[in-house]
Amino acid sequence: MTASETPPSFRLVYVPGVMPDKWARIWNERLPDVPLTLTQVPARNAGELLRDGDADAGLVRLPVDRSVFSAIPLYTEQTVVVVPRDHLVTAADEVSCEDLADDIVLHPLDDVLDWERLPGRPALERPATTADAVELVAAGIGVLVVPLSLARLHHRKDLTHRPLTDAPGSSVALAWPEDATTELVEDFIGIVRGRTVNSTRGRRQPAPQENATGSARGDRDGARRQQPAGRPAQGRSASAGRRGGSGGAAARNPKRGKPRRRS
Structure with missing residues (x-):
């Protein structure tokens, strides 16, 4: 091939x-x-x-x-802090960076958050990956700040997370x-973007099949042009088209013009 x-x-x-x-x-x-x-x-x-x-x-x-x-x-995404289940911050529904001032905040090399200044205290070494940092949190070495989806991706039964209100988002x-x-x-x-399959901005739809006159619309136009002159259009009576003629008058008053009976 x-x-x-x-x-x-x-x-x-x-x-x-x-x-x-x-x-x-x-x-x-x-x-x-x-x-x-x-x-x-x-x-x-x-x-x-x-x-x-x-x-x-x-x-x-x-x-x-x-x-x-x-x-x-x-x-x-919302940003969260991942902590052991017995950590003090679990007593609150959400926390701020100031609440982590006394914690070692792990900063993995694959961090996806754009920090101006990392909260808390820095670790002696940066973990290579987010997965490695999660293991260190489970070991009680520090806490980890990540987007919510990564906290869920690396979920462990002995860890939990809380929203971090003033951290950068991803x-x-x-x-x-x-x-x-x-x-x-x-x-x-x-x-x-949620467009439907028939959206004009989606995949281009095939053009209508062409035939002898060029297109389906062309066929209809061509048929109208080829109709004999004087022949009424389909669905329209001849009398409706001749205003004021005898045929029209007869149609309006059927008794007019009826021959009288000879005595």
């Missing part, structure tokens, strides 16, 4: 915490002939894969390089290389 004969496919990368299942299901319903390949990648690698052409689009965390990528922000976006906006990318944009 040559490259031109290779069936089309759509490659989507997504970062940890993002759940593309709903969009993937809609894609498979609308485009069953175009396989959708889903690949989870670390947040720091998503841009590189898109730039190198190893994926058609990605569900990524902002910011992205807008000189290279087009991006549609989808939502912003926004998720659909991104793709600006110079590679294909028809399949447009299809996926329509899905994540």
Whole structure:
């Protein structure tokens, strides 16, 4: 099979915490002939894969390089602090960064939050990954601040979380290389934006079948042009078209013009 004969496919990368299942299901319903390949990648690698052409689009965390990528922000996640279940902050429904002043706040190398200043006290070393940091929280080494989806992704029975009201949020976006906006990318944009399958901004619909006169509308126009002159249009009586004529008068007064009976 040559490259031109290779069936089309759509490659989507997504970062940890993002759940593309709903969009993937809609894609498979609308485009069953175009396989959708889903690949989870670390947040720091998503841009590189898109730039190198190893994926058609990605569900990524902002910011992205807008000189290279087009991006549609989808939502912003709540930020939470992950703590052991017996931690003092669990007594409150939500906490602030000031409430963590005495805690060691772990800062993994794959952190996705844009901090101006990390709350609490820094650890001696930065964990390599968020998963490693969660293990340290479970061991009582410190606490961890992450988007809510990552707290759920790394859930443990011995840990819990609380909203952190004054921490930066993390926004998720659909991104793709600006110079590679294909028809399949447009299809996926329509899905994540909730467009219906018949939306004019979705996949292009096939044109009406052409026939001898050029189009279905052309056939109707042509038929009207070919009707004999003087023949009334379909569904319209001849008498209705001849105003003031004898036929019209007879139609209005059927007794007029009736021959008298001879004596």
